Structure formats: C-alpha cells, structure tokens
Amino acid sequence: MTKYCYLNGKIIPLNKAGISLNDLGILRGYGVFDFLRTYNGRPFFLKEHLRRLKSSAKILNLKLPGAFKELAALVNELLLKNKFKESTVRIVLTGGRTNDGITYRKPTLFILVEKLRKLPPSVYQKGVKLITYEYQREIPKAKMLNYITAASLQNLRRRKKAFEILYTSKGQILEATTSNFFIFKNNTLITPKDKILLGITRDVVIKLAQSKFKVEERDIPLRELSRAAEAFITATSKEIVPVVKIDSKLIGNGKVGQNTKYLMNLFQDYTKKYLT
Amino acid sequence: MTKYCYLNGKIIPLNKAGISLNDLGILRGYGVFDFLRTYNGRPFFLKEHLRRLKSSAKILNLKLPGAFKELAALVNELLLKNKFKESTVRIVLTGGRTNDGITYRKPTLFILVEKLRKLPPSVYQKGVKLITYEYQREIPKAKMLNYITAASLQNLRRRKKAFEILYTSKGQILEATTSNFFIFKNNTLITPKDKILLGITRDVVIKLAQSKFKVEERDIPLRELSRAAEAFITATSKEIVPVVKIDSKLIGNGKVGQNTKYLMNLFQDYTKKYLT
Numbered sequence: 001m002t003k004y005c006y007l008n009g010k011i012i013p014l015n016k017a018g019i020s021l022n023d024l025g026i027l028r029g030y031g032v033f034d035f036l037r038t039y040n041g042r043p044f045f046l047k048e049h050l051r052r053l054k055s056s057a058k059i060l061n062l063k064l065p066g067a068f069k070e071l072a073a074l075v076n077e078l079l080l081k082n083k084f085k086e087s088t089v090r091i092v093l094t095g096g097r098t099n100d101g102i103t104y105r106k107p108t109l110f111i112l113v114e115k116l117r118k119l120p121p122s123v124y125q126k127g128v129k130l131i132t133y134e135y136q137r138e139i140p141k142a143k144m145l146n147y148i149t150a151a152s153l154q155n156l157r158r159r160k161k162a163f164e165i166l167y168t169s170k171g172q173i174l175e176a177t178t179s180n181f182f183i184f185k186n187n188t189l190i191t192p193k194d195k196i197l198l199g200i201t202r203d204v205v206i207k208l209a210q211s212k213f214k215v216e217e218r219d220i221p222l223r224e225l226s227r228a229a230e231a232f233i234t235a236t237s238k239e240i241v242p243v244v245k246i247d248s249k250l251i252g253n254g255k256v257g258q259n260t261k262y263l264m265n266l267f268q269d270y271t272k273k274y275l276t
Numbered sequence: 277m278t279k280y281c282y283l284n285g286k287i288i289p290l291n292k293a294g295i296s297l298n299d300l301g302i303l304r305g306y307g308v309f310d311f312l313r314t315y316n317g318r319p320f321f322l323k324e325h326l327r328r329l330k331s332s333a334k335i336l337n338l339k340l341p342g343a344f345k346e347l348a349a350l351v352n353e354l355l356l357k358n359k360f361k362e363s364t365v366r367i368v369l370t371g372g373r374t375n376d377g378i379t380y381r382k383p384t385l386f387i388l389v390e391k392l393r394k395l396p397p398s399v400y401q402k403g404v405k406l407i408t409y410e411y412q413r414e415i416p417k418a419k420m421l422n423y424i425t426a427a428s429l430q431n432l433r434r435r436k437k438a439f440e441i442l443y444t445s446k447g448q449i450l451e452a453t454t455s456n457f458f459i460f461k462n463n464t465l466i467t468p469k470d471k472i473l474l475g476i477t478r479d480v481v482i483k484l485a486q487s488k489f490k491v492e493e494r495d496i497p498l499r500e501l502s503r504a505a506e507a508f509i510t511a512t513s514k515e516i517v518p519v520v521k522i523d524s525k526l527i528g529n530g531k532v533g534q535n536t537k538y539l540m541n542l543f544q545d546y547t548k549k550y551l552t
Binding site: 020 | 294300304305379388420423
C-alpha cells in the first residue's frame with residue numbers, strides 16, 4: 001500500500017518525497033517537530049500539538065507556514081488518505097534550503113503518517129526498567145530535531161535491558177528520552193516541570209489525576225526515588241507505562257502500583273470516548 | 277549548469293537528489309559531516325578530513341560505508357564532474373532510514389560540491405569583530421550535524437555586526453561557531469585544544485607557525501584577551517581571518533597584527549604550492 005506524506009504544499013507518495021540535500025534540517029539539524037496519535041481515528045489534542053510546534057518554532061526563529069486551521073486540515077486529509085485504523089503523525093518544520101550552509105529564508109514543512117504501533121501488553125502489565133543518564137537537552141522547552149544523545153544511547157539501553165533512559169542533571173530528575181516522568185508518594189502525584197519538554201500526554205494525565213490525587217509539579221531530587229511508592233512515564237505513543245525499576249533499584253515493591261493502575265484505566269476510558 | 281552530488285552509491289544531479297523523510301539525519305539530527313576545499317583544484321588535506329569524519333562517525337556509532345581510497349575517488353570524480361575552478365566539498369553521513377524514529381541500520385552518505393565563495397578582501401585587510409556566547413557543543417570532538425545554537429545566533433550576530441560568534445564556557449574560550457581561535461602574546465601563538473573540534477586548518481597553521489613562533493595549545497581564560505596583542509580565527513573556507521575586536525574590546529591596537537599578517541602570507545604561499 002502506498003503511504004502518503006505532505007511536503008511543502010503537496011500531498012505525495014512517501015517514496016517519491018525527498019528533502020533537498022541543502023536543507024538546514026539535514027545540514028545543521030535545524031528544525032523542530034511534534035508528534036501525535038489518533039484515538040478513534042481522530043488526532044488527539046491536535047491543536048495543543050500545533051500550539052507546541054509553533055512555540056518550539058518560535059524559539060528557533062522559525063515560523064509555521066500556515067494557520068492552525070490549515071495545518072489541521074492537512075493532517076486530517078493525510079489521515080484519510082493513508083487509511084490506517086489508528087495512526088501516528090509527525091509534523092516536521094526545518095529552516096529550509098540554505099545557500100551558505102547556515103542562513104535560511106523559507107522553512108520546509110513535512111508531515112509523516114504511520115500506522116500506530118502498540119507496545120506489547122506485558123509492558124503495561126509488568127512495568128519496565130529505566131536507566132539514568134546525566135544530560136539536559138540543549139533547549140528543553142523546544143521539541144527540536146536534535147536527538148543525538150538519545151539515539152547514541154540506544155545500544156547502552158539495550159545492553160542494560162532498559163525500556164527508556166531517564167535524564168538527570170545535577171541531582172534532579174528531568175525527563176526520559178521521549179517521555180515525561182512521574183512518581184507517587186502516598187496519594188500525591190509528583191512530576192518535574194522545569195528544564196523539560198512539557199508533554200501533551202503529561203498534561204492530560206495531570207488533569208485526569210487531579211480528580212482523585214494531589215498533584216505537585218516540582219523538581220524531583222534523585223534521592224527522592226527511594227521514597228517513591230510508584231513511578232510511571234507518559235508519552236504520546238506509550239500512554240502511561242508503569243516503571244518498576246530504575247538502574248538497580250526497585251520502585252516500591254517492584255510491582256505495578258495501584259494508583260498507577262487507576263490512572264491507566266482512567267486514561268483508557270478517556271481516550272475511548274475521545275471524539276473531538 | 278547542472279550541479280552534481282553523490283548520494284548513497286550514485287552521482288546524480290543535485291536537483292534530482294532527495295533524502296528520505298524517514299532519515300535519522302532529518303528526524304533526529306543524527307549524523308556527522310566534514311567540510312573541505314580545493315587549492316589548485318586538489319582537495320586540501322582530504323585524507324585528514326576523511327580521518328576526522330571517520331572519528332566523528334565512530335563517536336555516534338556510525339560507520340563509513342567505504343574505505344578512504346574509495347571515498348577519495350568519489351570526491352575527485354565529483355569535483356571533475358562539477359568543473360568549478362575551486363570548490364568546497366561537504367561529506368555528510370547520517371544514521372539513515374529508520375522505521376521507529378530512533379534505531380538505525382544502514383547509514384546515508386552524501387557529498388555536496390559547491391563553487392568556492394571567497395570572503396571580501398576587507399575581511400583580511402581590516403580584520404573582524406567577534407561576539408562571545410556561553411556555550412559548549414554537545415560532543416565537541418565530533419563534527420555533528422547539530423548547529424542549532426549556531427544557526428539561531430545568526431540574527432544576534434548580524435545585529436551586533438559581528439563576523440563570528442566565539443563560544444566560551446566557564447571563563448574559558450573554546451572555539452567559534454565554525455572556526456578555531458588563536459591569540460598572540462608577544463611572539464607566542466596560543467590556541468585552545470580541549471572541548472573543541474580540532475580544525476584541519478588549525479593544524480596546518482600550527483605547523484607553519486612553529487617555524488617562527490613558540491606555539492602553546494592550552495586553555496585561554498577570557499581575562500587573558502586583554503593581554504593578547506593579536507587574535508585570529510581559522511577555518512577551511514575562511515583560512516586565517518584577523519580578529520581586531522571581541523564584544524566591545526579591541527584586541528591590541530585594534531589593527532591587524534604583524535604576526536598574523538606573517539602567518540597569512542605563509543599560509544597563502546603554502547596553499548599556492550599545494551598539489552598533493
């Protein structure tokens with residue numbers, strides 16, 4: 001089946017699409033992106049993702065080449081054209097072609113739609129292990145193309161049989177390579193808010209959690225992990241993944257916690273009904 | 277005139293060449309490159325550039341898809357095909373196509389050849405201004421694609437009427453966005469060597485300078501600038517560019533220094549005779 005993508009004004013087959021070798025996205029890693037998924041075929045919090053894309057772009061002096069309404073229409077057109085039951089959508093904005101290797105004028109925008117890949121059920125049933133790594137992303141509030149550190153850590157992650165890498169900086173927990181991080185202490189849900197990318201799933205989870213738990217958005221010192229009863233990560237394609245081990249230490253009793261299960265159910269109910 | 281490039285095994289017209297939208301180079305900024313120029317039509321220190329490319333690649337767990345000999349032959353073929361009197365050559369190696377947005381198997385290699393652009397003579401006659409900026413590149417010894425900080429500082433650079441941005445970190449001078457930095461104190465030439473990319477031009481200049489000057493490769497604290505009689509930057513396409521002002525402070529008497537002029541002449545003589 002032909003996959004379709006959007007590139008600079010046109011919807012075309014993916015295998016016919018190519019970025020100029022002179023694009024700043026490729027020559028200088030100069031660009032931003034956002035990544036979302038569908039529930040019931042509808043793009044989940046599309047407007048929030050576009051808003052974040054715009055804000056990431058602004059940090060790099062890039063402008064979205066269209067209003068939210070037009071971009072949303074493009075995403076929906078592309079979803080229809082690709083016909084997956086559920087999809088992920090990656091919207092990428094780069095500095096565009098350059099003549100001198102550094103300055104830019106007209107951005108490149110492309111949109112990729114892929115069939116949603118689900119994680120194996122065991123991930124949610126048994127929970128996962130994370131490993132920590134001392135690193136803070138260069139411009140934490142922007143979702144930039146640069147994931148060199150993340151990509152180069154994949155071998156280490158596999159060797160350590162870890163699911164994700166948790167970035168720490170100066171004794172504080174920040175975020176995982178492509179997820180946000182939460183802990184439960186008793187019935188209080190705690191998650192970092194500074195020097196990280198504020199995930200859209202993170203935001204949904206916080207709002208859902210507030211109906212039952214106290215929620216604190218604040219720094220989490222690494223040493224606080226030993227007092228955490230539960231932990232989990234959130235991300236668009238992962239939803240809520242329970243964390244039962246970090247490096248060599250178990251979180252709580254090393255099993256998926258009750259509060260986390262409660263939130264996972266709440267999140268599932270919420271997405272089942274998502275029809276915006 | 278059609279420009280030709282090399283992309284994954286083929287020499288093709290540049291306007292027909294495109295990188296897959298799923299390439300890790302574009303999706304994750306995951307890649308390295310090297311950049312060289314010709315003198316008398318011959319690629320200048322090609323082997324050293326290939327050696328550095330290989331070493332940058334290794335840091336990111338990437339492998340060059342060919343021996344130096346084959347890559348050198350490709351560069352030479354491409355130079356002949358493009359027929360510029362003098363050229364610049366950019367060799368880019370990325371993680372290649374990805375299915376899941378993060379893991380990789382087969383790298384993408386492409387080579388761009390452009391007509392050499394010379395800087396205006398006034399740059400060499402009058403010298404230039406730099407501005408300082410607190411930043412250290414993420415993996416300083418690798419020539420990575422990620423130049424987000426450099427590219428996003430171009431507006432500031434233009435506003436401040438500066439030629440280049442000089443990165444400093446914790447009171448030490450490191451390197452400029454795309455150049456190495458040198459100062460003269462009396463007849464001693466000093467240049468940083470740690471936490472920077474070791475330029476090929478930097479290396480040639482050091483070797484040439486040793487015939488007349490004492491050369492120290494060591495940290496340069498920012499405060500040492502006030503005692504520098506001369507300063508300059510080096511880079512492949514810039515060669516030796518005298519620096520007469522940094523932020524609001526003049527270097528020496530604010531004129532191009534005698535030792536710098538001597539090195540510029542020496543470098544010019546050397547490159548005039550370059551026929552390897």
